[in-house]
Amino acid sequence: MIRRPISQQSRILLGIASFVVLLIGYAWMSHRAHVENPRNKTLPNFSQLTEGWSRIAQGEGGIDLWVDIKASATRLAAGIAAGAALAFVVGLTMGCFPIVEAILLPPIAFFAKVPPTAMLAVYFVLFGATGIEIFVALIGFGIFPTLAQSIAQAAQKDVDDHTLYKTYTLGASNFEVVWEVVLRQILPRIIESARLQIGPAMVFLIAAEWALATPGIGYTLRMQSRLQNMNVVYTYLAILGIAGLAIDQMLIYLRRYLCPWFGD
Numbered sequence: 001m002i003r004r005p006i007s008q009q010s011r012i013l014l015g016i017a018s019f020v021v022l023l024i025g026y027a028w029m030s031h032r033a034h035v036e037n038p039r040n041k042t043l044p045n046f047s048q049l050t051e052g053w054s055r056i057a058q059g060e061g062g063i064d065l066w067v068d069i070k071a072s073a074t075r076l077a078a079g080i081a082a083g084a085a086l087a088f089v090v091g092l093t094m095g096c097f098p099i100v101e102a103i104l105l106p107p108i109a110f111f112a113k114v115p116p117t118a119m120l121a122v123y124f125v126l127f128g129a130t131g132i133e134i135f136v137a138l139i140g141f142g143i144f145p146t147l148a149q150s151i152a153q154a155a156q157k158d159v160d161d162h163t164l165y166k167t168y169t170l171g172a173s174n175f176e177v178v179w180e181v182v183l184r185q186i187l188p189r190i191i192e193s194a195r196l197q198i199g200p201a202m203v204f205l206i207a208a209e210w211a212l213a214t215p216g217i218g219y220t221l222r223m224q225s226r227l228q229n230m231n232v233v234y235t236y237l238a239i240l241g242i243a244g245l246a247i248d249q250m251l252i253y254l255r256r257y258l259c260p261w262f263g264d
Contacts, residue, residue: 044231052231063220063232069239072217075132076205079139083201084194086140087147094148095155095186096178105152112145117207135208142204143197150196154189155182188262191255198247202240 006014030043044052056065090108094101116138127133159182167177209218217236224232255262 041228041230048231052229052235056232056235067215068217068220071215072205072209075135076139076201078132079136080201082136083140083143084147087144087151091148091151092155092183095152096182101152108145108148112149116142116204120211135205138208139201139204143201147193147197150193151190154186158189159185188255188259191251195248195251198244202244
């Protein structure tokens with residue numbers, strides 16, 4: 001039967017099994033690569049990965065994991081905060097007032113189709129190649145158009161007109177209707193839309209750090225990939241994946257706390 005639910009225990013076991021299959025598949029490909037070339041560095045075996053972890057822990061070769069994490073986390077947090085705040089205000093306003101939507105939706109829809117990384121040259125001119133501003137601009141403007149449109153659509157479709165008419169009948173003002181009715185009903189959708197933007201935001205961050213000679217995860221990935229230190233590269237990629245999952249889980253907990261009525 002389609003969409004038949006499974007137990008939480010089965011879900012956890014299947015999730016673990018999927019990672020085990022991936023690890024087994026990687027171990028097999030690494031073994032095959034080292035049989036053909038014992039000095040292969042593109043698919044490091046366990047001993048090579050252990051060597052990479054040791055280099056990271058000891059800070060060899062100009063690697064400073066904590067500096068990279070701190071720099072990237074600061075840029076990512078600032079960029080997401082700026083983009084989400086702007087999208088929240090603009091999207092909610094567009095969803096509640098058609099005249100605002102008529103004015104703002106065409107340019108927002110246009111910029112949503114322009115790859116943010118293609119605008120790096122524009123950000124260089126406007127914000128310079130140093131400082132946190134260019135990272136905030138790339139991440140913030142990168143997630144803003146899609147997130148704003150998602151919030152506007154939620155405000156239009158998830159709140160029926162009958163509820164709005166009843167609220168106005170009780171004497172509520174426009175601000176009270178937006179804040180007490182519309183926002184409360186679409187808040188879970190806003191958080192869910194923000195979850196979907198974590199991946200793109202991290203892509204924009206790494207792209208900017210890759211292009212700029214500055215400490216950060218993207219910069220270290222670029223330098224280590226040039227040296228073919230894939231044991232370090234794969235470790236940094238794993239850190240990125242774990243960080244993304246952690247942020248996603250935090251947003252899930254936030255949604256459950258703020259919107260307990262919204263089912264998973």
